Amino acid sequence: MDLLARHFANLLCAEKKLTFKDKEGAEFSFSGTKLPRRRKLILSALKAKKCLEKGAVGYLVSVVDLTKEAPRMEDIDVVRDYPDVFLEELPGLPPDRATEFVIDLIPGAALVSKAPYRMAPTELKELKVQLQELLDKGYIRPSISPWGAPVLFVKKKDASVRxxxxxxxxxxxxxxxxxPLPRIDDLFDQLQGAKVFSKIDLRSGYHQLKIKEGDIPKTAFRTRYGHYEFLVMSFGLTNAPATFIELMNRVFHDMLDTSVIVFIDDILVYSKDKETHVKNLNAALQRLRKEKLYAKFFKCEF
Incomplete structure (x- = not known):
């Protein structure tokens, strides 16, 4: 800044021009190149699809105003009538459902039993905490199963560990x-003509589905602090996504591709106008209430 002041510099940002003066008053300038203003390019969904099919890379971006106050449930029409769907914590073990998580093994499969992985002292401390949380919620129980998988921690986006x-x-x-898992492009095709949307994110979706009683011992895992088994569906099991999609398709079978699309534990309610959307959102939330499925309010959008 001192250099610019010494030489009486004048900067015109709009013109991309910087002018200096010497002691005798002589001037010399530097000018940037003026590029033509870019025309906004808007592609139709069909053209965008063709570009993607030809190998173009697409980015889906959403803009969120972080200065706005977080919405409150009581301020949102329809949603305020379903506080029992948006609980802060799951109420315990899920009810018996038509869909159960099963683990069918290939013929002749031998049981798997592995020693626990080594963990750092900080990880062992966190392990104690998370095991106790799972026990308190009733998601796991002590096991005498001959099966046993090791455990490890994975970092989440917020730097905590799972x-x-x-x-x-x-x-x-x-x-x-x-x-079959739904194809993303097929799901987008169903949204043609829709103008009003609500996104519902289930709370710990996998933990809202029980494991078949006879298959519970296969989920056993070994830790420094004991041997446990899951009573609810756990992350990491190969058939978990397909089983959960099956559950969601059963729950919303008559609403799929008319007012609701689902992808694992995410539910999108869509409509052509606000009046219809009130009815569709009511119907979706009533279905969740009936099936005792619970959502995470702060991750939903209405």
């Missing part, structure tokens, strides 16, 4: 569930 069970060996022995 306890994960290394089910890779069990997954190799599991018969794969061929229930």
């Amino acid at each position: 306890l994960c069970i290394d089910y890779r060996e069990l997954n190799k022995l599991t018969i794969k569930n061929r229930y």
Whole structure:
């Protein structure tokens, strides 16, 4: 800044021009190149799809105003009538459902039992905490199963860690569930003409589905602090996504591709106008209430 002041510099940002003067008053200038203003390019969904098919890379971006106050449930029409759907914590073990998580093994499969992985002292401390949380919620119980998978921690985006069970060996022995996962482009096709949307994110979706009683011992895992098994569906099991999609399709079967699309534990309610959307959102939330499925309010958008 001192250099600019000494030489009486004059900067015209709009013209991309910087002018200096010497002591005798002589001037000399530097000018940047003026580029033509770019025309905004808007592609139709069909053209964008063709570009993607030809190998173009697409980015889906959403803009969020962080200065706005977080919405409150009581301020949102329809949603305020369903506080029992948006609980802060799951109320315990899920009810019995028509869909259960099963682990069918290939013929002749031998059981898997591996020693626990080594952990740092800080990880062991966190392990104690997370095991106790799972026990308190009733998601796991002490086990005497001959099966046993090791555990490890995985970092989340917020720098906290999630306890994960290394089910890779069990997954190799599991018969794969061929229930079809929805194609993203097919889901987008259903949204043509829709103008009003609501996104519902289920709270710990996998933990809202029980494991078949006879398959619970196969989920056993070993830790420094004991041997446990899951009563609810756990992350890392090979057929978990397909089973959850099956559950969601059962729940919303008559609403799919007319007012609702689902992808694992994410639900999108869509409509052509606000009046219809009130009815569609009501119907979706009533279905969640009836099936005792719970959502995470702060991750939903209405």
